Amino acid sequence: AQTVTQSQPEMSVQEAETVTLSCTYDTSESDYYLFWYKQPPSRQMILVIRQEAYKQQNATENRFSVNFQKAAKSFSLKISDSQLGDAAMYFCAYSFRSGTASKLTFGTGTRLQVTL
Amino acid sequence: EPEVTQTPSHQVTQMGQEVILRCVPISNHLYFYWYRQILGQKVEFLVSFYNNEISEKSEIFDDQFSVERPDGSNFTLKIRSTKLEDSAMYFCASSVNGGTYEQYFGPGTRLTVT
Numbered sequence: 001a002q003t004v005t006q007s008q009p010e011m012s013v014q015e016a017e018t019v020t021l022s023c024t025y026d027t028s029e030s031d032y033y034l035f036w037y038k039q040p041p042s043r044q045m046i047l048v049i050r051q052e053a054y055k056q057q058n059a060t061e062n063r064f065s066v067n068f069q070k071a072a073k074s075f076s077l078k079i080s081d082s083q084l085g086d087a088a089m090y091f092c093a094y095s096f097r098s099g100t101a102s103k104l105t106f107g108t109g110t111r112l113q114v115t116l
Numbered sequence: 117e118p119e120v121t122q123t124p125s126h127q128v129t130q131m132g133q134e135v136i137l138r139c140v141p142i143s144n145h146l147y148f149y150w151y152r153q154i155l156g157q158k159v160e161f162l163v164s165f166y167n168n169e170i171s172e173k174s175e176i177f178d179d180q181f182s183v184e185r186p187d188g189s190n191f192t193l194k195i196r197s198t199k200l201e202d203s204a205m206y207f208c209a210s211s212v213n214g215g216t217y218e219q220y221f222g223p224g225t226r227l228t229v230t
Contacts, residue, residue: 028204033209033218035218035230037221042223043153043205043223043224043226044161044220044221044223045209045221045223045224047218047219047220050218091159093159099166100147100166100171101148101164101166101171101172101211102164103147103149103157103161103164103172104149104151104161104209104219105129105161106158106159106160107158108157108158109158
């Protein structure tokens with residue numbers, strides 16, 4: 001079974017600084033997808049960034065980028081120029097690439113605080 | 117921008133009662149999911165649904181749970197006889213394709229069982 005581990009329950013960053021959230025996963029599959037979702041206090045789940053396992057290039061979305069290390073099964077999220085609106089729970093998630101419906105397996109989350 | 121909607125936003129029910137949680141997925145999406153999140157815990161998969169049948173279900177999704185797509189737009193989760201431990205946030209999600217595409221989540225329904 002696939003598992004996703006986030007070892008940092010809480011992180012703090014000052015506004016305008018950079019922070020990295022860690023995620024490791026375990027799978028025997030070679031073709032899969034990894035995601036970071038943001039959950040603000042409203043509890044809505046918002047997709048931040050997606051990485052396809054077959055792509056060597058790390059995904060980037062504006063201030064958000066990932067460091068995907070397939071051999072190490074590591075998938076960290078870097079937030080640059082942190083803003084107050086970035087404060088939220090961040091969940092790492094895994095999905096097996098499939099032609100049919102494929103569930104997301106989530107980690108336990110990292111609560112990010114952004115301070116002035 | 118199209119979005120997944122869920123109703124109600126908050127449902128309070130007594131133990132043993134039946135509840136139906138409703139979702140309207142994004143219109144051109146073909147794959148539908150339910151997840152739940154007990155307060156303070158991670159999001160857990162319940163069930164996936166495609167072509168009018170269940171694709172996969174978790175061990176949480178026992179005989180008390182059922183899903184249905186009664187018409188072309190709604191996707192429902194029914195809990196027949198609620199238990200205290202069913203209290204959680206329930207998220208509906210949809211995707212245009214299977215595991216190759218990201219899932220878009222609704223805002224959730226907070227279910228409180230008393």
